[in-house]
Amino acid sequence: MNDLEAARDGEDGAFERLVGPLRRELHAHCYRMLGSSHDADDALQDALLRAWKGLARFEGRSSVRSWLYTVATRTCLDLVEQRGRRALPMDLGPSSNRVVLDNPPLTEIAWLGPYADQPGDSYEQRESVQLAFVAALQHLPGNQRAALLLFEVLDFSAAEIAEMMATSTASVNSALQRARRVINEKLPGVSQQSIQRELGDARVRDIVTQYSRALEQGDSESFIALLTKDVTWSMPPLGHWYAGIEAAASFSVVPLTMCPSWQHRTVTMNGQPAVAGYLGVSADSDHFPWSVDVLTLDGDKIAGITSFIDPTLFALLDLPLLLGPIQRIR
Structure with a gap:
Protein backbone atom coordinates (compact mmCIF):
# COMPACT_ATOMS: atom_id res chain seq x y z
CA MET A 1 0.00 0.00 0.00
CA ASN A 2 1.45 3.40 -0.98
CA ASP A 3 1.20 6.56 1.13
CA LEU A 4 -1.79 7.88 -0.82
CA GLU A 5 -3.81 4.73 -0.26
CA ALA A 6 -2.69 4.60 3.36
CA ALA A 7 -3.74 8.23 3.89
CA ARG A 8 -7.16 7.51 2.40
CA ASP A 9 -7.48 4.61 4.82
CA GLY A 10 -6.66 6.94 7.70
CA GLU A 11 -3.31 5.41 8.62
CA ASP A 12 -1.48 7.52 11.21
CA GLY A 13 1.33 9.55 9.66
CA ALA A 14 0.51 8.61 6.06
CA PHE A 15 -0.78 12.05 5.06
CA GLU A 16 2.27 13.77 6.54
CA ARG A 17 4.56 11.38 4.63
CA LEU A 18 2.66 12.35 1.50
CA VAL A 19 2.90 16.12 1.94
CA GLY A 20 6.01 16.47 4.12
CA PRO A 21 8.59 16.56 1.30
CA LEU A 22 6.59 19.34 -0.40
CA ARG A 23 5.76 21.42 2.66
CA ARG A 24 8.64 23.91 2.36
CA GLU A 25 8.15 24.60 -1.34
CA LEU A 26 4.38 24.93 -0.87
CA HIS A 27 4.99 27.44 1.91
CA ALA A 28 7.30 29.46 -0.36
CA HIS A 29 4.61 29.43 -3.06
CA CYS A 30 2.05 30.77 -0.58
CA TYR A 31 4.51 33.49 0.46
CA ARG A 32 5.12 34.56 -3.13
CA MET A 33 1.36 34.70 -3.69
CA LEU A 34 0.57 36.59 -0.49
CA GLY A 35 3.68 38.61 0.41
CA SER A 36 3.56 37.63 4.09
CA SER A 37 5.09 34.73 6.01
CA HIS A 38 2.23 34.86 8.50
CA ASP A 39 -0.36 34.71 5.72
CA ALA A 40 1.62 31.88 4.13
CA ASP A 41 1.43 29.95 7.40
CA ASP A 42 -2.36 30.38 7.47
CA ALA A 43 -2.77 29.56 3.79
CA LEU A 44 -0.66 26.41 3.94
CA GLN A 45 -2.47 25.16 7.02
CA ASP A 46 -5.83 25.79 5.37
CA ALA A 47 -4.70 24.22 2.08
CA LEU A 48 -3.45 21.04 3.75
CA LEU A 49 -6.68 20.76 5.70
CA ARG A 50 -8.63 21.09 2.45
CA ALA A 51 -6.39 18.49 0.83
CA TRP A 52 -6.84 16.07 3.73
CA LYS A 53 -10.60 16.47 3.61
CA GLY A 54 -10.58 16.05 -0.17
CA LEU A 55 -8.43 12.91 -0.31
CA ALA A 56 -11.37 10.73 -1.29
CA ARG A 57 -12.06 12.96 -4.33
CA PHE A 58 -8.46 12.90 -5.58
CA GLU A 59 -8.50 10.38 -8.42
CA GLY A 60 -4.78 10.34 -9.07
CA ARG A 61 -5.00 11.57 -12.67
CA SER A 62 -2.35 14.18 -11.83
CA SER A 63 0.62 13.89 -9.52
CA VAL A 64 0.25 14.53 -5.81
CA ARG A 65 2.46 17.59 -6.30
CA SER A 66 0.14 19.06 -8.95
CA TRP A 67 -2.91 18.35 -6.81
CA LEU A 68 -1.38 20.03 -3.75
CA TYR A 69 -0.34 23.07 -5.77
CA THR A 70 -3.87 23.29 -7.12
CA VAL A 71 -5.31 23.32 -3.61
CA ALA A 72 -2.68 25.76 -2.31
CA THR A 73 -3.11 28.14 -5.27
CA ARG A 74 -6.88 28.24 -4.95
CA THR A 75 -6.55 28.83 -1.21
CA CYS A 76 -4.19 31.75 -1.84
CA LEU A 77 -6.47 33.21 -4.50
CA ASP A 78 -9.30 33.26 -1.97
CA LEU A 79 -7.05 35.16 0.46
CA VAL A 80 -5.85 37.61 -2.23
CA GLU A 81 -9.47 38.44 -2.98
CA GLN A 82 -10.23 38.98 0.71
CA ARG A 83 -7.10 40.88 1.78
CA GLY A 84 -5.85 42.63 -1.34
CA ARG A 85 -2.19 43.24 -2.10
CA ARG A 86 0.67 44.08 0.23
CA ALA A 87 2.76 47.21 -0.11
CA LEU A 88 6.17 48.70 0.59
CA PRO A 89 6.57 52.41 1.40
CA MET A 90 7.56 53.08 -2.23
CA ASP A 91 4.04 52.07 -3.29
CA LEU A 92 2.44 54.82 -1.19
CA GLY A 93 4.04 57.93 -2.66
CA PRO A 94 7.26 59.76 -3.54
CA SER A 95 10.39 59.66 -1.40
CA SER A 96 11.08 62.20 1.32
CA ASN A 97 13.81 64.74 0.64
CA ARG A 98 14.28 65.59 4.32
CA VAL A 99 14.53 63.60 7.52
CA VAL A 100 11.10 62.86 8.97
CA LEU A 101 11.27 62.10 12.68
CA ASP A 102 7.52 62.38 13.33
CA ASN A 103 6.79 59.27 11.30
CA PRO A 104 4.27 57.07 13.12
CA PRO A 105 3.64 53.48 11.99
CA LEU A 106 0.86 53.13 9.44
CA THR A 107 -0.99 50.22 10.98
CA GLU A 108 -3.85 50.34 8.49
CA ILE A 109 -1.54 49.34 5.62
CA ALA A 110 -1.07 45.67 4.73
CA TRP A 111 2.73 45.67 4.52
CA LEU A 112 4.86 43.30 2.50
CA GLY A 113 6.88 41.12 4.85
CA PRO A 114 10.25 39.37 4.51
CA TYR A 115 10.81 35.64 4.16
CA ALA A 116 13.30 33.66 6.26
CA ASP A 117 15.65 31.40 4.32
CA GLN A 118 16.53 27.87 5.40
CA PRO A 119 19.86 26.09 4.82
CA GLY A 120 18.37 23.56 2.40
CA ASP A 121 16.77 26.14 0.09
CA SER A 122 17.97 25.86 -3.50
CA TYR A 123 19.46 28.66 -5.59
CA GLU A 124 16.24 28.80 -7.61
CA GLN A 125 14.04 29.01 -4.53
CA ARG A 126 16.11 31.84 -3.05
CA GLU A 127 15.98 33.69 -6.35
CA SER A 128 12.20 33.31 -6.56
CA VAL A 129 11.64 34.98 -3.17
CA GLN A 130 13.98 37.95 -3.66
CA GLY A 189 17.98 43.32 -14.96
CA VAL A 190 20.22 41.24 -12.67
CA SER A 191 18.95 39.09 -9.82
CA GLN A 192 20.34 39.28 -6.31
CA GLN A 193 21.44 35.66 -6.47
CA SER A 194 23.51 36.39 -9.59
CA ILE A 195 25.15 39.40 -7.93
CA GLN A 196 25.97 37.43 -4.79
CA ARG A 197 27.33 34.51 -6.79
CA GLU A 198 29.66 36.84 -8.70
CA LEU A 199 30.83 38.57 -5.52
CA GLY A 200 31.37 35.32 -3.64
CA ASP A 201 30.34 34.47 -0.09
CA ALA A 202 33.40 36.04 1.53
CA ARG A 203 32.86 39.45 -0.11
CA VAL A 204 29.15 39.45 0.73
CA ARG A 205 29.97 38.67 4.38
CA ASP A 206 32.52 41.49 4.37
CA ILE A 207 29.91 44.00 3.13
CA VAL A 208 27.46 42.92 5.81
CA THR A 209 30.16 43.09 8.49
CA GLN A 210 31.11 46.63 7.43
CA TYR A 211 27.44 47.65 7.47
CA SER A 212 26.92 46.29 10.99
CA ARG A 213 30.17 47.76 12.29
CA ALA A 214 29.38 51.23 10.91
CA LEU A 215 26.00 51.24 12.67
CA GLU A 216 27.42 49.93 15.94
CA GLN A 217 30.26 52.48 15.94
CA GLY A 218 28.18 55.41 14.67
CA ASP A 219 30.60 55.75 11.75
CA SER A 220 28.73 57.85 9.20
CA GLU A 221 31.61 58.09 6.71
CA SER A 222 32.07 54.31 6.52
CA PHE A 223 28.33 53.78 6.34
CA ILE A 224 27.81 56.16 3.41
CA ALA A 225 30.81 54.65 1.57
CA LEU A 226 28.92 51.35 1.36
CA LEU A 227 25.97 52.84 -0.56
CA THR A 228 25.26 53.42 -4.24
CA LYS A 229 24.42 56.96 -5.38
CA ASP A 230 20.80 55.97 -6.05
CA VAL A 231 20.32 53.91 -2.87
CA THR A 232 16.82 53.59 -1.42
CA TRP A 233 15.98 53.20 2.27
CA SER A 234 12.57 52.27 3.61
CA MET A 235 11.31 51.18 7.03
CA PRO A 236 7.91 49.50 6.99
CA PRO A 237 5.59 50.06 8.84
CA LEU A 238 6.78 53.69 8.60
CA GLY A 239 5.42 55.39 5.51
CA HIS A 240 8.31 57.72 4.63
CA TRP A 241 11.24 56.49 2.57
CA TYR A 242 14.41 57.97 1.11
CA ALA A 243 16.07 57.85 -2.30
CA GLY A 244 19.59 58.89 -3.23
CA ILE A 245 22.79 58.98 -1.24
CA GLU A 246 22.26 62.54 0.03
CA ALA A 247 18.85 61.67 1.49
CA ALA A 248 20.24 58.43 2.94
CA ALA A 249 23.19 60.30 4.46
CA SER A 250 20.81 62.81 6.00
CA PHE A 251 18.57 60.10 7.46
CA SER A 252 21.48 57.97 8.69
CA VAL A 253 21.86 60.35 11.63
CA VAL A 254 18.91 58.54 13.25
CA PRO A 255 20.35 55.00 13.61
CA LEU A 256 23.96 56.23 13.77
CA THR A 257 23.70 58.91 16.45
CA MET A 258 20.20 59.04 17.92
CA CYS A 259 19.89 55.32 18.71
CA PRO A 260 22.06 54.74 21.80
CA SER A 261 23.54 51.27 21.22
CA TRP A 262 23.26 48.58 18.55
CA GLN A 263 24.16 44.92 18.34
CA HIS A 264 23.66 42.90 15.17
CA ARG A 265 23.35 39.31 14.04
CA THR A 266 23.88 38.31 10.41
CA VAL A 267 20.99 36.43 8.77
CA THR A 268 19.57 35.93 5.28
CA MET A 269 16.05 36.76 4.18
CA ASN A 270 14.49 36.59 0.73
CA GLY A 271 17.72 35.04 -0.52
CA GLN A 272 19.52 38.30 0.37
CA PRO A 273 22.02 39.30 3.06
CA ALA A 274 20.35 40.80 6.11
CA VAL A 275 21.16 41.93 9.63
CA ALA A 276 18.97 41.67 12.69
CA GLY A 277 19.42 44.75 14.87
CA TYR A 278 19.10 44.78 18.66
CA LEU A 279 18.71 48.18 20.32
CA GLY A 280 19.80 49.10 23.84
CA VAL A 281 19.60 52.30 25.88
CA SER A 282 23.37 52.04 26.38
CA ALA A 283 26.20 49.63 25.66
CA ASP A 284 25.96 48.45 29.27
CA SER A 285 22.25 47.60 29.03
CA ASP A 286 20.32 44.67 27.64
CA HIS A 287 19.55 44.91 23.92
CA PHE A 288 16.15 44.00 22.52
CA PRO A 289 14.95 43.09 18.99
CA TRP A 290 14.19 46.11 16.88
CA SER A 291 14.44 45.55 13.10
CA VAL A 292 15.72 43.29 10.36
CA ASP A 293 17.50 45.10 7.52
CA VAL A 294 17.35 43.28 4.19
CA LEU A 295 20.12 44.52 1.90
CA THR A 296 19.85 44.74 -1.87
CA LEU A 297 23.23 44.77 -3.60
CA ASP A 298 24.43 46.33 -6.84
CA GLY A 299 27.91 45.01 -7.40
CA ASP A 300 29.78 45.46 -4.12
CA LYS A 301 27.62 48.40 -2.99
CA ILE A 302 24.29 48.49 -1.16
CA ALA A 303 21.54 49.74 -3.46
CA GLY A 304 18.61 49.21 -1.12
CA ILE A 305 17.97 48.93 2.62
CA THR A 306 14.58 47.66 3.69
CA SER A 307 14.41 47.89 7.47
CA PHE A 308 11.49 45.79 8.67
CA ILE A 309 10.71 47.23 12.09
CA ASP A 310 9.07 44.15 13.54
CA PRO A 311 10.48 42.37 16.62
CA THR A 312 8.30 39.31 15.88
CA LEU A 313 10.65 38.49 12.98
CA PHE A 314 13.38 37.45 15.42
CA ALA A 315 11.41 34.38 16.50
CA LEU A 316 10.85 33.55 12.83
CA LEU A 317 14.63 33.61 12.41
CA ASP A 318 15.17 31.54 15.58
CA LEU A 319 17.17 34.40 17.11
CA PRO A 320 17.39 35.20 20.83
CA LEU A 321 14.88 37.75 22.11
CA LEU A 322 17.47 39.50 24.26
CA LEU A 323 21.20 40.21 24.09
CA GLY A 324 23.17 41.24 27.14
CA PRO A 325 25.46 44.26 27.47
CA ILE A 326 28.30 44.63 24.98
CA GLN A 327 31.42 42.91 26.25
CA ARG A 328 34.33 45.31 26.22
CA ILE A 329 37.95 44.20 26.00
CA ARG A 330 39.76 45.51 29.07
Missing part, protein backbone atom coordinates in the same frame (compact mmCIF):
# COMPACT_ATOMS: atom_id res chain seq x y z
CA LEU A 131 12.33 41.07 -2.32
CA ALA A 132 11.99 42.98 -5.60
CA PHE A 133 10.28 40.01 -7.28
CA VAL A 134 7.75 39.44 -4.48
CA ALA A 135 7.07 43.20 -4.33
CA ALA A 136 6.49 43.27 -8.09
CA LEU A 137 4.10 40.31 -7.86
CA GLN A 138 1.89 42.36 -5.56
CA HIS A 139 1.05 44.64 -8.48
CA LEU A 140 -0.61 41.77 -10.36
CA PRO A 141 -4.19 40.58 -10.00
CA GLY A 142 -4.42 37.22 -8.28
CA ASN A 143 -4.99 35.16 -11.43
CA GLN A 144 -2.00 36.71 -13.21
CA ARG A 145 0.17 36.26 -10.12
CA ALA A 146 -0.77 32.59 -9.87
CA ALA A 147 -0.29 31.90 -13.58
CA LEU A 148 3.13 33.54 -13.65
CA LEU A 149 4.39 31.67 -10.58
CA LEU A 150 3.06 28.31 -11.69
CA PHE A 151 4.59 28.71 -15.16
CA GLU A 152 7.86 30.62 -14.60
CA VAL A 153 8.85 29.40 -11.13
CA LEU A 154 7.26 25.95 -10.85
CA ASP A 155 7.43 24.79 -14.49
CA PHE A 156 3.81 23.77 -14.94
CA SER A 157 2.55 23.98 -18.52
CA ALA A 158 -0.16 26.42 -19.60
CA ALA A 159 -2.54 23.47 -20.08
CA GLU A 160 -1.81 22.19 -16.56
CA ILE A 161 -2.32 25.66 -15.11
CA ALA A 162 -5.63 26.01 -16.95
CA GLU A 163 -6.86 22.83 -15.30
CA MET A 164 -5.55 23.92 -11.90
CA MET A 165 -7.28 27.29 -12.14
CA ALA A 166 -10.44 25.98 -13.84
CA THR A 167 -9.99 28.17 -16.92
CA SER A 168 -8.84 27.88 -20.55
CA THR A 169 -5.30 27.61 -21.88
CA ALA A 170 -5.93 30.77 -23.91
CA SER A 171 -6.83 32.65 -20.72
CA VAL A 172 -3.67 31.41 -19.01
CA ASN A 173 -1.49 32.53 -21.93
CA SER A 174 -3.18 35.93 -21.92
CA ALA A 175 -2.63 36.27 -18.16
CA LEU A 176 1.03 35.30 -18.58
CA GLN A 177 1.56 37.92 -21.28
CA ARG A 178 0.08 40.71 -19.16
CA ALA A 179 1.93 39.57 -16.03
CA ARG A 180 5.33 39.43 -17.75
CA ARG A 181 4.89 42.98 -19.02
CA VAL A 182 4.34 44.34 -15.49
CA ILE A 183 7.10 42.27 -13.91
CA ASN A 184 9.68 43.19 -16.56
CA GLU A 185 8.98 46.88 -15.94
CA LYS A 186 9.54 46.57 -12.20
CA LEU A 187 12.40 44.10 -11.87
CA PRO A 188 16.09 45.01 -12.17
